[in-house]
Amino acid sequence: MLSKVHYSILLGALSASIAAQAQDYLPVLQYHHVSASSPKSTSVTPEQFTEQMDYLKSAGFQVVDLRSALDDLKANKPLPEKAVAISFDDAYRSIYQAGFPILKERNFPFTVFINTEPVERKSRSFLTWEQMKEMEQSGGVFANHTISHPYMLRKEKGESDEAWLSRMTNEVDTVEGLLEKNLGHSPKMLAYPYGESNSQIRTMMKERGIMAFGQQSGVVSADSDFENLPRFPASGAYAKLSTLKTKLNAKPMPLLSEKTGGDYATDQPVSISLTFKEGKYRLKDLTCYVAGQGKAKLDWVSDTEVTATAEKPFSVGRGRINCTMPDNSGKHYYWYSNVWIRSSPDQGYVSEKS
Template structure:
């Protein structure tokens, strides 16, 4: 075979590798693995096994979260069908019911722990010995604050400075505990209840800590690494049929997003999406408002659309989820934005961030 032919084969191999290299990451979010805990944040051990068995049978590559995020930021390709597994809170049923299944498959995973119940030896939460055992089989443990507070809220009578000092301590004490008990911290934090504000996100960024919310979506190099998305996979989202769609999702090809800040008010929210140059099925874009159904779409030009809610959100968290099929119709682009509608007595630090 000639050198020319060898060169062509090598180029084709490189092209194929580039074609199948993945530069984005869907992340699954779990809490309880139990049939006796609140359904909204739980799935049964049988359901969890079904999820993990499917990942194995469908040849997904379950990756270490921290390394995968570093690779994405540095332009290093992930394996095809890469996915990461996370848990919020340090529930003991993760060790009892989830860990044996993960260990059987050899899947790495990350648990975001709140340390107060661990230090108090609460029987419903992990012990440090269990945590250390799990680290020997692919477990990574990261920050979920000490006491699991609403991080963007002040306590009654608290000044802004006191609130900020309290949040700094909530973060720093867990980092110190991870270093003390495990010898290292992956520098990742999941916001309790998925809530943060710009000050909190800046606090994390200044310390080199990656932040995670609870909005749906897929991580790419264009994501906000102070507020990364994850797909909830428990409760109403535990069905394998819907999970398959999320696992097959890609990041929405957005140039710019305008959401008007973290907080919703008395008027309906809207979301302005500007798409990158490319061939997309923009006419098939669909956005859904939590509790309201489809959002109204108003195209400002060929690549910019405003997705608007019909009614104001009630107190709490509300979102707009947008999806769009790719050109082949085989995968969906996915994006979600969350707003907080503050109650009068909830003392959020700022409703204008």
């Protein structure tokens, strides 16, 4: 029999071994259609999806339930080594027809963010509640993507700020009610249509205990904003396995703080200020890319603080800056992304609110 001392040593060694295998961050993959005939920009073909899922299996990735993993990260509980989560937006029927068999065969859990208007009117291009119930039996989870997939920050003509917020509240609460009514539960997760939110919308999520996703790329960690979480798109231009491998091995940028100047871009070039945590990082290898413009200009304010500035203003629409930095091993990249909205007056966006 082991003595208490030997048992304690063995337990300590086992704990250390488990800790070494644990992961304190989570890459989340985002898909829409699984089809060769739907719009290429938001689609992955069944062959591409099979290739990606086979890679996850062969490379030893642990596909985890999204909500459970988010809860663990928030509580600073370790995830399995090489943990990754799979998600879909928009409740397209191709997910059931082409994606689900591939996931079921590999026993991979997944989450689908559903916009309920086409589901409720029984559109043949979208999932049915019965199909969702079937998918739930094999790891499927169904979450909120609003009723009608609106631009959540745009007001209708003549609409007051109060009426706009009431309409957005209804977009969220109605879907929560339909999930409860038809499936018996809600995971309390939401994906913002087009990735757009502001402080009022994010406060609404927090008040309801809903974790929400934007469309900036990156990995989730305990330091993330759980009302504006990142994901990696894995469809269309991002479906290539070679680039996906880099993202699957990404780590969260080790930031102490960030300053983005708000949710909206103006007629001036955007800039972000990033302050890094204490530690030995390859800061000289930090690179920031501006969508459609190339590299951002980097100004080091101090040894641990940098400002990245775009060369030109963004065009109307959504623009982003992605920053990456190799870790000390060179096997992983730290990853950070921020998205801004450049609106035009005719779009009716609500004003920036603090």
